[in-house]
Amino acid sequence: MANQTNSAEVLSNQTQNKLALVQEALDSGALSSIRRMLNGLQPTAIAHLLESSPPQRRVVLWELVDKDQEGEVIQELADNVRAQLLSDMDSSDLAAMTEELEADNVADILQTLPDAVIQEVLAAMSTQNRERVESILSYEEDTAGGLMDPDVITVRPDLTLDVVLRYLRRHEELPHSTYYLVVVNRKDIFLGLLPILKVLTSDPNMTVREVMDTDVTALHFSMPDKEVAKLFEQHDWVMAPVIDDEQRVLGRITIDDVVDVIREGADHSLMSMAGLEEDADTFASVAKTAPRRAIWLGINLLTAIIASSVINLFQGTIDKVVALAVLMPIVASMGGVAGSQTLTVVIRGMALGHIGRANLSWLLSREFQIGLFNGLIWAALMAGVAGWWFNDTTIAGIIAAAMVINLIFAALAGALLPIILKAMRIDPALAGGVALTTVTDVVGFSAFLGLATYFYA
Amino acid sequence: MANQTNSAEVLSNQTQNKLALVQEALDSGALSSIRRMLNGLQPTAIAHLLESSPPQRRVVLWELVDKDQEGEVIQELADNVRAQLLSDMDSSDLAAMTEELEADNVADILQTLPDAVIQEVLAAMSTQNRERVESILSYEEDTAGGLMDPDVITVRPDLTLDVVLRYLRRHEELPHSTYYLVVVNRKDIFLGLLPILKVLTSDPNMTVREVMDTDVTALHFSMPDKEVAKLFEQHDWVMAPVIDDEQRVLGRITIDDVVDVIREGADHSLMSMAGLEEDADTFASVAKTAPRRAIWLGINLLTAIIASSVINLFQGTIDKVVALAVLMPIVASMGGVAGSQTLTVVIRGMALGHIGRANLSWLLSREFQIGLFNGLIWAALMAGVAGWWFNDTTIAGIIAAAMVINLIFAALAGALLPIILKAMRIDPALAGGVALTTVTDVVGFSAFLGLATYFYA
Known part of the structure; x- marks a missing residue:
């Protein structure tokens, strides 16, 4: 039932x-x-x-x-x-x-x-x-x-559909998802695909050659699985043949295997951006989990020390105006958040194959404008808050200027870093976030404390 | 060709x-x-x-x-x-x-x-x-x-396969991906699925009832698309029938539609964690992009101000020991990174349906141990760096203790916040990151500057 x-x-x-x-x-x-x-x-x-x-x-x-x-x-x-x-x-x-x-x-x-x-x-x-x-x-x-699954049913182009049907019936069970038969010549060279549905609905006296689809792509065995997944997604395939250098059929790939690749690929950016393995086991033991995370934290500690050494340059100014110490994390934090928005959009756009030389300058210009726009809005608000908080118009002007500067740098770094990293063959999803916060911390602290040193000196 | x-x-x-x-x-x-x-x-x-x-x-x-x-x-x-x-x-x-x-x-x-x-x-x-x-x-x-696609071919259970074959042949073209026929009774009530491959390989004199699959699930029309996608992924389906309250067949869902849902679902966590729309257009105009990002930056500005007001409480201490201002961002930053690792693992685990009441305490305990372990390692190193940098063993001890405290809080917050947010019907992927950095900033600054106030007072 x-x-x-x-x-x-x-x-x-x-x-x-x-x-x-x-x-x-x-x-x-x-x-x-x-x-x-x-x-x-x-x-x-x-x-x-x-x-x-x-x-x-x-x-x-x-x-x-x-x-x-x-x-x-x-x-x-x-x-x-x-x-x-x-x-x-x-x-x-x-x-x-x-x-x-x-x-x-x-x-x-x-x-x-x-x-x-x-x-x-x-x-x-x-x-x-x-x-x-x-x-x-x-x-x-x-x-x-x-x-690939080597379990593929091949047929010759000169058979009639009736013969194909009788041939299929000789199988007690067909390999799973055999929705297409693969048409090959005597040398096993790939010629086309014969949809099972066409075998069912066409005149049984027609030949395979007459009804097969030839407007199809066979995948070379060396194609990266992510390319395979992209093709399946774009073309709504359920099955594709795999061939060797001589176009001989080696096997077939079915959609159920591809779905796993799509899922893993999509997880990759999310997990890498937190320095995690893309197929991390949610319940991995402490012994397995801690070392990988420790490495990541170590890298971040290094970049945090770099940012701190920027602050260290301005000790004298902070000593004079302690309010600077209170406000400086805001400038860095806003830069980090704005930059990571750009970074995420660009990393996803790269994964989807949307971003290339042709549209990079457009993208940079848009991110610059958004950085400027959002920088101006929140800098204005923050200037008000800081002025009221410390009753000091100088500090209000300084934090506003530093925020605009940092948000513009953040936007440009968020857009350019993944492209630079990729050109250096470093995974942008893995290294992008660390590189970005290093930039936004350094620029944020330098701009804010540098301006303060100038105005309070 | x-x-x-x-x-x-x-x-x-x-x-x-x-x-x-x-x-x-x-x-x-x-x-x-x-x-x-x-x-x-x-x-x-x-x-x-x-x-x-x-x-x-x-x-x-x-x-x-x-x-x-x-x-x-x-x-x-x-x-x-x-x-x-x-x-x-x-x-x-x-x-x-x-x-x-x-x-x-x-x-x-x-x-x-x-x-x-x-x-x-x-x-x-x-x-x-x-x-x-x-x-x-x-x-x-x-x-x-x-x-769902309403274009579904249904057959009655008492037909022979031969009749089914002739019926199919009357179609010039079958609806795409018709790899299963849906078996229904006179009232259109769902009875099972008839795989096309079985129609091909079974004895034509057998009836549909004899060869149909009954160990299959029909999906109610109200099932959320993410549930549908999960079932397709788990069972390697290529097609599933959709039914109404009375089990009447309304249509079918095919794998190509589901792949889009899988892709979108996987993008959701990535994009939401940066406060972006999951299906954001990579090349959306400034006018479309800037407002949504501005809101997100505004929320972050608020939490940054909260963190700053914690620092503000300790102005006197910073005035005395300006090195504190140099080091305090390190404590906050390490907490943020460690917490976001836990947060990402938990959000993904929740999306995969791995995390529930039964295993939450195990997860919390693991994260606590990892937080403690990584806290101790990097605190020890940082104590060395700080001691050498400022030639001050007190500050070295203070930053080490603050880092251990913050990394443990970060681990627990990263694991618990998504669960609390979900119970409050707030999307953890969207709000988790902001909530987390608020916790790690506040705890980080409080612990570091609080301890410093105690020891330098």
């Missing part, structure tokens, strides 16, 4: 309740009832539960998953969580677990393991499976070859 | 070169050659070019696009860019442009227009098209209903 839930929202709530029950049962230690509940869930739900659990609890839960579910669950897991669970399994168990999975998913799973273990698992696999998996492992992980 | 490029990377470079040529031609004003080149591009490439162009250039380019390409191009455009171009068109042109498009895409396009214009365009459409589009417009934009 069809699922009778009125709405999948309800279903999703039901699943959530089940997850909470499992958690409770784990807390109370009723292992046998947990095992029953756990294995009553779908593999995706089990994977979600594992991802939502702290590392030690994960190990316990994983022990309770039925052997015949393990493969399905492991392929749904995020890389980091998967690596944690696999590290405890021996290679024959691993080989057994991956037996029922598709070759591209097996390759995915193996790629998270050390090389020695990969070799052991491969040795424990059947010859046919080993060859298929090895062929995928030979491609770089983040390329079309690495995403 | 098949596309003979050796690699789509080459193709993509070719397209980029064409885009550069178009830009150059626009600069030199050779309009007729631009028109020719422009309309030689695929609709997705034209859309990309429009998105990569400043607003005024967009209008010129749009004028040059052939009438019969307009519909295809407009449906590929980001919402904001689309809205800009449509605002200049009259309703009969709009109606003509959307004639060839699918009803769900037309509804998408119309939703960016003012209500009065929508009514005019609908009135100018053919009756059949109007009814289809109106039925979609009646659903909320960000729900399953709003994503």
